Amino acid sequence: MIASARASLITLIAAPTAWAAHFLTSYVIAATACAKTMADARVFTGAAWPDLTPARIAIGVATLAALGVIALSTRQALGHWRDGDAEPPYDDATRDDRQQFLGYATLLLCGLSAVGVVFVALPAVFIGDCR
Amino acid sequence: MAIGAGVVWCLVLGVAVYATRIRPDPHEEAVGWRLILWGGVVFPTVVLAALLVFGLGLMPQLREPGEGLRIDVSGEQFWWRVTYRPADGPAVVSANEIRVPVGERVEFGLTSPDVIHAFWIPALGGKVDMIPGRENRLVLKAEKPGTYRGACTEFCGASHALMAFDVVAIEKAAFSAWLAAQATPPSPPEGxxxxxxxxxxxxxxxxxxxxxxxxxxxxxxxxxxxxxxxxxxxxxxxxxxxxxxxxxxxxxxxxxxxxxxxxxxxxxxxxxxxxxxxxxxxx
Amino acid sequence: MTDAALSSAQDDPELRKAQEERLTRTWETPKGVRYWSAVNNSEVGLWYTGTSFAFFLFAGVLGLMIRTQLAVPGNDFLSATFYNQVFTLHGTAMMFLFAVPIFEAVAILILPEMLGARDLPFPRLSSFGYWCFLIGGVFVCGSIFFNAAPDGGWFMYPPLSTDHKQTGIGADVWLLGLSFIEVASIAAAVELIVGTLKCRPPGMRINLMPLYAWYVLVVAAMILFAFPPLIAGDILFEMERMFDWPFFDPARGGDPLLWQHLFWIFGHPEVYIVFLPAIALLAMIVPTFAQRPILGYSWIVLAAVGTGFLSFGLWVHHMFTTGLPSISLAFFSAASEAVAIPTGVQIFVFLATLLAGRVVYSVPMLFAIGALGIFVFGGLTGVMVALAPFDWQAHDTYFVVAHLHYTLVGGMFFPLIAGVYYFYPFVKDRKLSDRLGKWGFWLMFIGFNVTFLPMHVTGLRGMPRRVFTYAEGLGFDALNMVSTVGAFVFAAGVLVVTWDVLRPKGKEPYAPRNPWNAGTLEWLSENPGKEWGVRTVPIVSTRYPLWQQPNFVRDYDEGRFYLPDAEEGQRETLITSVLDARPVQCLRVPGNSFMPMGAAVLTGGAFIAATFYAWTLTILFSIAALAAIVTWLWRGTAVIPEKAEKDVGLGLKLPLYVSGPDSVGWWAMFITMIGDMSAFASLIFGYFFYWTIHASGFPGGPGAGPGLVWPGLAMALGAAAWGAMLAARRANAADRPQALRLLLVFAVALAAASAAALLWGPHASGLDPKSHVYPATVWIIAIWTAVHLGVGVIMTLYCLARSLGGRLTAAYDIDIHNVALFWHFALVTLGVTVATLALFPLAVR
The missing domain is CATH 2.60.40.420 (Cupredoxins -  blue copper proteins)
Structure with missing residues (x-):
């Protein structure tokens, strides 16, 4: 996918897919950690809240991985964007315009996805236990 | 937050009205691009990030543990079973009215035996659901003495609208005395x-x-x-x-x-x- | 493309006249009773739009009843129990019978002509979807006249709604009626995705697609991932109601929260499924009235795709008060803030386009600006409730009622009415009244704000939602009275617009062609309109061909592009490639038929009988529905044409029959199976959800699960069936019909044995689904997979019959390609099932 020279609908959604995977991974890591470390998640015990440090580290790693994928998608999209000599707004019925349009749209999605990944990683910075 | 929202609303609508009614003639495309970039991308991203950081910073302290007094409240169709569990002394059972000491972070243990209810005292803080099979907790502090109204906010059946309660906040000493007095039954009636x-x-x-x-x-x-x-x-x-x-x-x-x-x-x-x-x- | 290159054969006016007559005859809408057998997108789209708007009016009346009841404290206009039916049905009908279907309705109505296509690829499927929607909708809404409407709120939380003592048949009406409609929605989504990807006119590369088509693509894809989780939830829910399987009963290990997860995994994307198509209408309207191309086409694509993804990360923000750990809530809070970014981008692209254009003011623009005003307000309160600490106050109060109405009315209803005023001349040949439009707008705009603005305060003062009454003197009285007055003003505005749409206009002149001077293909349509949809399938080389391609309209009218004729009297449209819209096939689309209606009636019968727990009737209806669908497929799909190729004009010859990934049927199967997999994934999510909440794992020792032997055997047999199917496809390609048939028989036997072994596992180990949620989950996943194997058996038998009937040959092999594709997915389903049920318990022991 990353090596593809031809921009497509699949390369377009690579970055948001990485966002979705990161989101799901972060949520599952944290939710499972809390559910499994509380003796029985559903009954109040009065004990201290379980600590989340390992889960936070895992989320950090997942964040770096997701940003890595987005960076790769960005690099590829830059390639697509520069592949040809079309001018914005890429509205001609040519291969170059199609390719560069997809590259440009992919770049925008990479930006949004990167912001999304950072937003979703912030909870792990601010919240340290299962309260 | 409300003022900020009002300003944003006025700006967006102002641009819309300006572009359609006040000066419908074309502007430079560059003006449009700047609008998209600064208004549609940079400004929202920065403001939303700031809001998010603010909200996330607030979350842990809103779930700090209480200071000893625990009150279990069970939402049932369509009333509230209240059990005071002071750190020292026996449990006291009551219903449909909750007394709390002023100035103390009181911990509520929230359950339900039948359907989902939600426990909310608007004047004191946020709400938490009472879900069968789970026990949720909520910590609230009344700053001033007085009577506050609470209500069930999760739809729970025909009389959902008729499931409220009063919260009576009294001074700490009075509360302790009141709680202690609950241990002896009321005197037998006459006449x-x-x-x-x-x-x-x-x-x-x-x-x-x-x-x-x-x-x-x-x-x-x-x-x-x-x-x-x-x-x-x-x-x-x-x-x-x-x-x-x-x-x-x-x-x-x-x-x-x-x-x-x-x-x-x-x-x-x-x-x-x-x-x-x-x-x-x-x- | 120069004029000279375009077909000079079309110079002869006599020839053109003859062509037009043939096209008219071919695409003629039947008269009399047979009118209802029409399947063409313009008829089905119109019925669909009208029906969903009728449901909107019905739900609106329910809304007025709510407001009347709440006008004064302690009112007794409605009883508590009836009020609960009224508000439940108000929400249910607005969401499931209006907001989502109207997207499909409008898309079916306008998308083909926007893409220069004569119809969508599966007109009979659209028709089937419409009849399902009508039957299901009438069934759900009609229940209130028998005092049997659902009364648990539109999100039907268990245990309130699973308990027979609390809720009557209304809950079953909701679950089965809506499941039926959801199936129709998914069918429409499949149709629209294939339509957008494969039915574009030659030359319309992906960078030239109208923005509306981008939105349709994104929204239809979202439906594929959002609706199936709800269907999975519905299955669990009905299993609990009908057979007492304890999925949501905490006493037996279940958990009411799983429903909330599944419901909102559907429910939040659904908000965007409702919102994006309406914004898509604005994306067509704004450039037209700015009289220039959109400024920031790529940015809209970014916003549509980005919103599509981010909207799946918001669902728990409906569950902020369920007591989940803060960190879990925080992820959803973060995503809920992030989704505001692409939403904002769209609005600023519109503003920038208006700034850069010469704006023509009109009624559609009035509604568009009104929409902006209301929606931006709703979006800003949305940013607030996305913060968990704020939501803990606002959740389940009238603040949220106000917020959701601001987003939906501003983000969906006002743009829709803008679209009605904009597209009315396209659909009904005449313009609507400017005067009535302005009256309608101001009544609605003022009425809406008077109704819902005070509700923010009512909610923050402590009024919970879904209350049938409230006590005097709590600060709610005056605010509620104001809201009620506003609601009636709003309703008056709706009435004005409804009257404008429905009033007879026979004496008024037709609107001029392209009355708004728009740039996109649908405005090629003439007034009065022609039933053929498009005169000729045009060659497109710009985003706004009517503005940017010289002589375009004349060449179009003279039929100088593709398919200007219907020589064989068959309904035809062009199929093109996904990215670059190169022509690949001349598709014959099926004509009018009562079969889709019949199949819908029988399918509806099965669902309705199940509501009354009338099992014999359910089974009879199911068999009849299956027979009807098989007959429909047999007679109407993969028809072998009388010749291999056809001259579609301009010297281009295209095949009439293609199979495999080139064919629209293969794409439809592929896309359907994606939806099917997301329902399956939801069931698997349920399994692991239950595993997570049982801190000590599932109950019972090693022997408690279905074991390894039977699931393992099922896997082996299923894999063999899959192998036999692939070998059968190869045998067919090699033109060896005997080998093909033998292999198909093998595949059937192996698949049936696999399904039996899969079910025997939990049976042999004595898993009782009523005893605990663990066996119930094992059973439901095993049954799901066995049913898929069963469907595979039926499909394989169908291929066998087609081969014996001479309709499946080496050259004409659509059926076997599509069935083999199904088998790939069935194998994945089986593999995941066996891994989850048999291997996972070993791994975590």
Whole structure:
């Protein structure tokens, strides 16, 4: 996918897919950690809240991985964007315009996805236990 | 937040009206691009990030543990079972009214045996659901003495609208004294109230309701041990007056649709009056 | 493309006249009773739009009843129990019978002509979807006249709604009626995705697609991932209601929260499924009235795709008060803030386009600006409730009621009405009244704000939602009265617009062609309109061909592009490639038929019978529905044409029959199976959800699960069936019909044995689904997979019959390609099932 020279609908959604995977991974890591470390998640015990440090580290790693994928998608999209000599707004019925349009749209999605990944990683910075 | 939102709204609508009505002629495309970049991308990203950081920073401190007093509240169709669990001393059971000490972070343990309810005292803080099979907790602090209203906010059936409660915040010392006094049952009634007690027991009210110090020990419905001390009845549906008590017993379902308590339409008026007098005397 | 290159054969006016007559005859809408057998997108789209708007009016009346009841404290206009039916049905009908279907309705109505296509690829499927929607909708709404409407709120939380003592048949009406409609929605989504990807006119590369088509693509894809979780939830829910399987009963290990997860995994994307198509209408309207191309086409694509993804990360923000750990809530809070970014980008692209254009003011623009005003307000309160600490106050109060109405009315209803005023001349040949439009707008705009603005305060003062009454003196009285007055003003505005749409206009002149001077293909349509949809499938080389391609309209009218004729009297449209819209096939689309209606009636019968727990009737209806669908497929799909190729004009010859990934049927199967997999994934999510909440794992020792032997055997047999199917496809390609048939028989036998072994596992180990949620989950996943194997058996038998009937040959092999594709997915389903049920318990022991 990353090596593809031809921009497509699949390369377009690579970055948001990485966002979705990161989101799901972060949520599952944290939710499972809390559910499994509380003796029985559903009954109040009065004990201290379980600590989340390992889960936070895992989320950090997942964040770096997701940003890595987005960076790769960005690099590829830059390639697509520069592949040809079309001018914005890429509205001609040519291969170059199609390719560069997809590259440009992919770049925008990479930006949004990167912001999304950072937003979703912030909870792990601010919240340290299962309260 | 509200002011910021108002400013943003005015700016967006201002641009829209300007572009369509005030100066519909074309502007440079560059103006449009700047608008998209700064208005559509940079500004929202920065503001939303700031808001998010603010909100996330707030979250842990809103769930700090309490300071010792724990009150278990169980939401049931359509009333509240309240159990005080002081750090020292025995548990005290009550219903439909919660007393809290002023200035102390009180921890609520929230459960439900039937359907999902939600526990909310708007003046004191956020709400938390009461979900069968789970126990949630909520920590609240009343800053000032007074009576606050709480309500069920998760739709729970026919009488969802009629499931409220009063929260009475009193000074710490008064609260401790009040809680200690709950350990001894109220003194036996006299006169009409005594006859009311007899009727109360004879008609089998004790099968569902508990009145400490009598043989009424039912746990299906609200505990009535200190019923007379509450300002309202029927989970904050009516003011606690003898007439309303009689009405509630006579036409329960009409006042509170699908409540579990059966209505007693055939009780003679004077018997109802006696029962009302008895319940009102339980302070 | 120069004029000279375009077909000079079209110079002859006589020839053109003859062509037009043939096209008219071919695409003629039947008269009399047979009118209802029409399947063409313009008829089905119109019925669909009208029906969903009728449901909107019905739900609106329910809304007025709510407001009347709440006008004064302690009102007794409605009883508590009836009020609960009224508000439940108000929400249900607005969401499931209006907001989502109207997207499909409008898309079916306008998308083909926007893409220069004569119809969508599966007109009979659209028709089937419409009849399902009508039957299901009438069934759900009609229940209130028998005092049997659902009364648990539109999100039907268990245990309130699973308990027979609390809720009557209304809950079953909701679950089955809506499941039926959801199936129709998914069918429409499949149709629209294939339509957008494969039915574009030659030359319309992906960078030239109208923005509306981008939105349709994104929204239809979202439906594929959002609706199936709800269907999975519905299955669990009905299993609990009908057979007492304890999925949501905490006493037996279940958990009411799983429903909330599944419901909102559907429910939040659904908000965007409702919102994006309406914004898509604005994306067409704004450039037209700015009289220039959109400024920031790529940015809209970014926003549509980005919103599509981010909207799946918001669902728990409906569950902020369920007591989940803060960190879990925080992820959803973060995503809920992030989604505001692409939403904002769209609005600023519109503003920038207006700034850069010469704006023509009009009624559609009035509604568009009104929409902006309301929606931006709703979006800003949305940013607030996305913060968990704020939501803990606002959740389940009238603040949220106000917020959701601001987003939906501003984000969906006002743009829709803008679209009605904009597209009315396209659909009904005449313009609507400017005067009535302005009256309608101001009544609605003022009425709406008077109704819902005070509700923010009502909610923050402590009024919970879904209350049938409230006590006097709590600060709610005056605010509620104002809201009620506003609601009636709003309703008056709706009435004005409805009257404008419905009033007879026979004497008014037709609107001029392209009355708004728009740039996109649908405005090629003439007034009065022609039933053929498009005169000729044009060659497109710009985003706004009517503005940017010289002589375009004349060449189009003279039929100088593709398919100017219907020589064989068959309904035809062009199929092109996904990215670059190169022509690949001349598709014959099926004509009018009562079969889709019949199949819908029988399918509806099965669902309705199940509501009454009438099992014999359910089974009879199911068999009849299956027979009807098979007959429909047999007679109407993969028809072998009388010749291999056809001259579609301009010297281009295209095949009439293609199979495999080139064919629209293969794409439809592929896309359907994606939806199917997301329902399956939701069931698997349920399994692991239950595993997570049982801190000590599932109950019972090693022997408690279905074991290894039977699931392992099922896997082996299923893999063999899959292998036999692939070998059968190869045998067919090699033109060896005997080998093909033998292999198909093998595949059937192996698949049936696999399904039996899969079900035997939990049976042999004595798993009782009523005893605990663990066996119930094992059973439901095993049954799901066995049913898929069963469907595979039926499909394989169908291929066998087609081969015996001479309709499946080496050259004409659509059926076997599509069935083999199904088998790939069935194998994945089986593999995941066996891994989850048999291997996972070993791994975590």
């Amino acid at each position: 009409e109230a005594a006859r009311g007690r007899e009727l109360f027991l004879r008609h089998g009210c004790g099968a569902c309701h508990r009145v400490a110090g009598t043989e009424a020990a039912g746990e299906v419905g609200p505990d009535l041990t200190r019923f007379g001390a509450r300002a309202t009845l029927g989970a904050a549906t009516l003011a606690n007056t003898p007439d309303n008590i009689a009405r509630f017993v006579r036409e329960t379902g009409a006042l509170k649709p699908r409540a579990k308590m059966p209505a007693y339409p055939n009780l003679p008026g004077e018997e109802l009056a006696a029962i009302a007098a008895y319940l009102g005397s339980l302070k």
